[in-house]
Amino acid sequence: MSNVDLEQRVESLFDKQVEFLIRLVAAESTRGNEERAQKIMKNKMASDGARIDELKIDLDQIKHLPGFSPVLVDYKNMVNVIGNYGNTDGKGRSLILNGHIDVVPEGPLSGWTSHPYKPEVRDNKLFGRGTNDMKGGLTAKVFALKAIKEAGYKPNAPVYLQSVVEEECTGNGALACVAAGYKADAALIGEPFDEALVTAQVGVIWFQIKLSGKPVHAERATKGVNAVEAMLPVIAGYREMEKQWNSEKMNYPDFAQHQHPINLNVGEFHGGDWTSSVPAWAVLNLRIAIYPGDSLSERSRQIEKTLQNLIQENALVKKAKPVLVYHGFYGEGYTLPENTDAENELASAHEGIFNSPLKRIAVTAATDSRFFGIYQNTPALVYGPSGERIHAFDEYVDLDSLKNITKVYARFIQNWCGITEL
Ligand SMILES: [Zn+2]
Known part of the structure; x- marks a missing residue:
């Protein structure tokens, strides 16, 4: 399959991707309220043929581990949803696609031009809480895999799409995935850092x-x-x-x-x-x-x-x-090791879509990449779409950027894992 086929698949699926993103954003998923959005993720991945694992966060399983953060809340209804894609017997390189479903509180509604949980497209931007941080990135993973499937292929290695809770406050959602034994040759997290690769984070x-x-x-x-x-x-x-x-x-x-x-x-x-x-x-x-x-x-x-x-x-x-x-x-903070195959592969996929070199940035925010990078020694790439105003009023994701990022993910999966006919 050529790259061009895959890009056309992403193009033709994109209206559906935006529809799905709108549904996902409408399912408010502030801390403790993630269940409805996780169900939407679960049903979507299952309907695309993924085998689903639901992973309840069990404090007893993680509280002794490095990377654990203390909590004052209870994890009763908090579940990570993992879609297992790809060929488990394949000879390609395996991949974790990780993203968080939790969003931060929206603040006073009077600050928003449109309701944070009634997403609205204006000027080819989708506005709403979590559009950019980071339900947009989650849909890019889902639809990159869907494009590969609709083209008649699957990744030739295990691919785990992890939709996790607790990223905005502890990271214990991603830690629970590590504790449960998910491991791959690389991890890719779709946080919205303007189409740049995060090489260092606090x-x-x-x-x-x-x-x-x-x-x-x-x-x-x-x-x-x-x-x-x-x-x-x-x-x-x-x-x-x-x-x-x-x-x-x-x-x-x-x-x-x-x-x-x-x-x-x-x-x-x-x-x-x-x-x-x-x-x-x-x-x-x-x-x-x-x-x-x-x-x-x-x-x-x-x-x-x-x-x-x-x-x-x-x-x-x-x-x-x-x-x-x-x-x-x-x-802890995390620095991506220099010159890994994963980074080089992502850089080439990015250049192929954007016709410009991949920018590298150090950011003053934390992401879940530390769990894969530090505790599993897996190169953890943080790379996602452009948008503005995360954690603020009128958060939005740029839809052209989201489409291009989805294409980059599809190409990256194709080249990193290899693909095999369904
Ligand atoms: Zn985020």
Whole structure:
């Protein structure tokens, strides 16, 4: 089969791909609500002839493993769906196609031009939460495999299409796939980094500071301990730590030229009960990046030390009895080894479709690639479509880009795994 045939298949299937993406986006899949979207993925892959595995996340199976992130939620309804494609006896190179089904919350609806879960096409862009991060990339995998099938072929090696949960908060979904024994000669993750290959990415740590105040009536506020106000020096203290970590960037070649590789995000704040009561409690959720190669335990020791120093230096913080909790991401950074066959094969597929060389980038976000790359020693390629405003209002995926990325995936699968007649 020529490359051209495969590209034409992708072209002629593309309306169906967009329809499928619209259905997938309409199935809101914020954390804990992934079931409906996973069912859509499952039915689609099954109808395309894949054998389906449903993998429940079992904490007992993963909590002792490197790469595990602590959680405060329960995993009752959280299931990874894996489509098994390809020729299990084939002599080609095997492949994991991984993508996450979970999306981040949409925020106030008033910020959206159209409803985040009623996807709308405007100007050849599809708008909605998760269109770009990363249900678009998931559909590209499904339809690249479908194009191969409709052409009368299948990959000549096992291909595992993993639709995982928990990417936006822990990575424990991908970790569960690793623990269950899925392994291949390469992994490809369709995160939306503008048609560029991610060669380095940061790690991420989530941590939570809880403060306890002393509530009194506001008329005698000076006698109380204000848990909300005590958080202000805590935020300032962690901003200083962020500055310090950024000043170390010269030690990390992938990020030495980056303007601000380490971002501390003051992500969530909750506290107080009543406008005329001095707040008895406050909780702050923070996210910070670490460099690839950094030790998680060393960086978390610095997070803890920063809090110890604040307790010593600030009487109000001390009175508020801070408690630090790790409540999510506890993930290392990852650097793709140079010049792997997988990267070269992807670069040639990309050039064949886009007629331009594949760009390489270092990103200040984390992806699930670390699980395959670090814990399975499998080259993990992060590469997906263009779009804008992930985690923001009016998120969109560019549909031309999505179509081209689907073609690149199809060609990559063809060349990496080889194909054999059905
Ligand atoms: Zn993502």
